[in-house]
Amino acid sequence: MSYPNSIKNLIECYKKLPGIGEKTAERLALASINLDEEIINLFSKSLSDVKHKIKRCIKCNNLTEEDICKICDNPKRDHSVICVVEEAKNVIVFEKVGSYNGIYHVLDGLISPLNGKTPENINITSLIKRIKDENIKEVIIAVKPSIEGETTALYILKILEGSNVTVSKIAHGIPLGAEMDYIDPLTLEMALEDRKKLYEY
Amino acid sequence: MSYPNSIKNLIECYKKLPGIGEKTAERLALASINLDEEIINLFSKSLSDVKHKIKRCIKCNNLTEEDICKICDNPKRDHSVICVVEEAKNVIVFEKVGSYNGIYHVLDGLISPLNGKTPENINITSLIKRIKDENIKEVIIAVKPSIEGETTALYILKILEGSNVTVSKIAHGIPLGAEMDYIDPLTLEMALEDRKKLYEY
Numbered sequence: 396m397s398y399p400n401s402i403k404n405l406i407e408c409y410k411k412l413p414g415i416g417e418k419t420a421e422r423l424a425l426a427s428i429n430l431d432e433e434i435i436n437l438f439s440k441s442l443s444d445v446k447h448k449i450k451r452c453i454k455c456n457n458l459t460e461e462d463i464c465k466i467c468d469n470p471k472r473d474h475s476v477i478c479v480v481e482e483a484k485n486v487i488v489f490e491k492v493g494s495y496n497g498i499y500h501v502l503d504g505l506i507s508p509l510n511g512k513t514p515e516n517i518n519i520t521s522l523i524k525r526i527k528d529e530n531i532k533e534v535i536i537a538v539k540p541s542i543e544g545e546t547t548a549l550y551i552l553k554i555l556e557g558s559n560v561t562v563s564k565i566a567h568g569i570p571l572g573a574e575m576d577y578i579d580p581l582t583l584e585m586a587l588e589d590r591k592k593l594y595e596y
Numbered sequence: 597m598s599y600p601n602s603i604k605n606l607i608e609c610y611k612k613l614p615g616i617g618e619k620t621a622e623r624l625a626l627a628s629i630n631l632d633e634e635i636i637n638l639f640s641k642s643l644s645d646v647k648h649k650i651k652r653c654i655k656c657n658n659l660t661e662e663d664i665c666k667i668c669d670n671p672k673r674d675h676s677v678i679c680v681v682e683e684a685k686n687v688i689v690f691e692k693v694g695s696y697n698g699i700y701h702v703l704d705g706l707i708s709p710l711n712g713k714t715p716e717n718i719n720i721t722s723l724i725k726r727i728k729d730e731n732i733k734e735v736i737i738a739v740k741p742s743i744e745g746e747t748t749a750l751y752i753l754k755i756l757e758g759s760n761v762t763v764s765k766i767a768h769g770i771p772l773g774a775e776m777d778y779i780d781p782l783t784l785e786m787a788l789e790d791r792k793k794l795y796e797y
Contacts, residue, residue, distance in 0.1 A: 401645035
């Protein structure tokens with residue numbers, strides 16, 4: 396004897412999600428039985444909604460329910476500055492900060508030939524096209540500091556060589572509130588390299 | 597700007613599940629977009645199925661899609677032995693072992709007055725009724741060794757005092773493959789107390 400079919404199916408579905416193994420899937424499926432009727436309905440509806448309504452913005456590749464996402468569609472934003480991020484959820488992080496008023500370009504990951512991510516299939520071509528077609532003044536590269544991130548940043552920098560665009564990169568260094576003893580040497584090196592002059596006597 | 601509505605709703609639904617916080621819910625919701633169409637359909641259907649089809653077996657309180665679960669409904673099983681477990685998923689664990697051929701009684705948790713679990717609301721009354729009505733010869737108490745588990749076991753033992761039923765408890769002790777150095781003192785004490793005589797010279 397094992398679980399009734401509906402529970403067994405639900406366990407299998409939870410297991411398809413990243414980081415969810417057999418035991419966790421079982422726990423989640425059993426917990427789902429106790430969710431309120433309205434949550435179950437919303438859950439079930441949103442699952443099919445995200446599959447059928449969510450598209451990629453035709454301009455910046457961000458997740459959207461329309462053809463063009465709310466950011467690209469907002470005339471109040473500065474359409475001459477593009478912030479290049481690795482994936483759609485990074486846009487939300489920047490938007491939560493609230494101080495950036497430009498637009499975005501969402502890559503499909505970072506250059507990593509070992510994982511089959513070449514410049515051709517991570518959406519860089521459309522970035523170059525946008526920079527040429529739209530009147531872009533600055534490209535801010537906001538990818539994480541890693542070999543893949545640096546490679547991607549360098550690649551974009553190389554490609555834009557000679558074009559009339561400022562290319563910048565967000566600062567990498569010590570995060571707020573970090574204990575200096577626990578900072579890894581590479582971060583410290585980046586922080587040293589990117590140091591800012593405060594005053595000159 | 598935040599996520600499109602369907603994603604936002606899905607994140608909220610995942611957050612209702614135990615152990616899923618904001619970040620994990622976000623990760624799961626974004627991963628759900630990439631699930632196959634058929635998985636999404638099954639997921640969505642099973643969610644509503646578990647809510648609407650899953651009931652409690654009227655005899656043993658196990659999860660079932662029928663009125664009486666497959667175990668209680670199986671005439672080949674020994675209906676004179678009842679194994680008392682804390683929750684429905686424990687039944688599956690016992691069934692996986694495969695050597696137990698009796699029936700079960702699923703409690704709704706263990707006695708724990710601090711958490712509002714009194715003998716009245718954890719399904720013990722129906723256990724006593726079953727033992728009286730059906731021709732039960734043995735009650736095996738298979739709850740975890742903890743204060744709540746011991747209290748529940750003692751309570752059942754007390755109530756059955758004088759009735760013509762054998763009450764037993766599964767053995768608590770050193771699990772298979774455990775390193776003796778890492779066993780906690782209480783488990784070791786239980787193992788000592790429950791020792792079996794091998795031979796007498």
